[in-house]
Amino acid sequence: TKDILVLAIETSCDETSAAVVKNGREVLSNIISSQIELHKLYGGVVPEIASRKHIEKINQVIEEALSSAKVTLEEIDLIGVTYGPGLVGALLVGVAHAKALSFATKKTLVGVHHIEGHVSANYIENKELEPPFLCLIVSGGHTHLVLVKEYGEYEIIGRTRDDAAGEAFDKVARAIGLGYPGGPKIDKLSREGNKDEINFPRAQIEGAPYDFSFSGLKSAVLNYINSCEMKKVQMNKADIAASFQEAVVDVLVTKTIMAAKDFHMNQVAIAGGVAANSHLREAMVAACRDNGISFYYPSPVYCTDNAAMIGTAAYYEYRKGTRSGYDLNAVPNLKI
Numbered sequence: 001t002k003d004i005l006v007l008a009i010e011t012s013c014d015e016t017s018a019a020v021v022k023n024g025r026e027v028l029s030n031i032i033s034s035q036i037e038l039h040k041l042y043g044g045v046v047p048e049i050a051s052r053k054h055i056e057k058i059n060q061v062i063e064e065a066l067s068s069a070k071v072t073l074e075e076i077d078l079i080g081v082t083y084g085p086g087l088v089g090a091l092l093v094g095v096a097h098a099k100a101l102s103f104a105t106k107k108t109l110v111g112v113h114h115i116e117g118h119v120s121a122n123y124i125e126n127k128e129l130e131p132p133f134l135c136l137i138v139s140g141g142h143t144h145l146v147l148v149k150e151y152g153e154y155e156i157i158g159r160t161r162d163d164a165a166g167e168a169f170d171k172v173a174r175a176i177g178l179g180y181p182g183g184p185k186i187d188k189l190s191r192e193g194n195k196d197e198i199n200f201p202r203a204q205i206e207g208a209p210y211d212f213s214f215s216g217l218k219s220a221v222l223n224y225i226n227s228c229e230m231k232k233v234q235m236n237k238a239d240i241a242a243s244f245q246e247a248v249v250d251v252l253v254t255k256t257i258m259a260a261k262d263f264h265m266n267q268v269a270i271a272g273g274v275a276a277n278s279h280l281r282e283a284m285v286a287a288c289r290d291n292g293i294s295f296y297y298p299s300p301v302y303c304t305d306n307a308a309m310i311g312t313a314a315y316y317e318y319r320k321g322t323r324s325g326y327d328l329n330a331v332p333n334l335k336i
């Protein structure tokens with residue numbers, strides 16, 4: 001059978017990315033132009049700046065993706081693009097570009113759900129991974145426990161009631177003066193701290209065993225910092241970081257393992273920016289091993305936003321029969 005080449009585009013937040021993916025799992029190129037340095041100045045992503053930067057970069061990023069894959073636009077079979085969820089102005093840049101390319105070249109257009117992209121990142125390096133499996137998605141905007149029943153077929157069994165896991169990392173990092181984005185900085189600083197020093201709360205939600213809540217934990221950290229300041233005691237930032245991270249990881253791992261057992265899933269995967277967290281990865285490896293579960297996770301570059309994962313998701317959506325028209329629009333609050 002003929003190879004299927006996907007040109008994928010991702011602009012949902014602050015990364016302008018384009019990739020060429022062959023037959024769903026082989027990444028020929030994955031170009032990521034990050035705006036982090038720009039948004040750092042403001043302590044978080046500024047939507048208007050993100051949109052403008054995407055417009056400046058997108059042509060160059062797409063051209064680079066094609067040239068480094070040594071593929072011409074004519075050889076591409078389909079164009080996959082993230083159409084939600086995300087920042088509306090940012091999403092629109094990718095969607096408009098994908099539609100224009102599709103119109104000019106008569107190539108098939110496939111709109112991709114950003115979260116489905118994160119899940120699909122696991123297919124890139126784990127050639128043996130196939131549904132069904134349980135996936136924990138932890139990013140800056142999302143915290144979901146999802147049953148992946150088939151390619152492109154999902155059932156959400158748990159979600160956050162308030163802050164996303166990555167959001168909690170970013171807010172705590174800001175509170176202890178680590179800057180944006182906080183996740184990687186807390187990850188690094190935690191290695192110098194004692195994770196058992198401060199006992200931060202692990203939220204349980206009555207009647208919803210697979211749901212998450214991180215706002216109470218965030219408040220507990222802020223209160224701890226305030227009380228240190230009031231008592232004029234020197235706070236140990238590394239201990240705070242390590243104890244906070246331990247509380248997040250503990251809840252994520254415990255609930256994921258519980259769900260895997262309850263739903264009889266012997267394969268578990270993680271996805272999203274927080275899946276790059278070294279402590280989460282280590283703790284999941286150990287917990288899955290102890291429970292006889294096969295564990296899968298993407299390399300850090302495929303955890304945070306990238307177009308390769310969108311190319312993989314587009315391929316499986318295409319095989320399922322999904323086609324998008326020129327009326328494809330950005331859907332900022334798109335549901336899975």
Ligand code: KG4
Pocket residue numbers: 013138139140141142165166167169170181182183184187272273274275276277278303304305
């Ligand atoms: O998936 P992603 O790139 O964007 C969204 O779709 O939201 O995730 C970004 C989030 C940020 O909150 C960032 O702080 C977090 O992922 N993150 C991490 C790590 N690397 C990125 N959190 C904890 N540990 C890390 N190593």
Ligand code: ZN
Pocket residue numbers: 114118139140272273304305
């Ligand atoms: Zn993302």
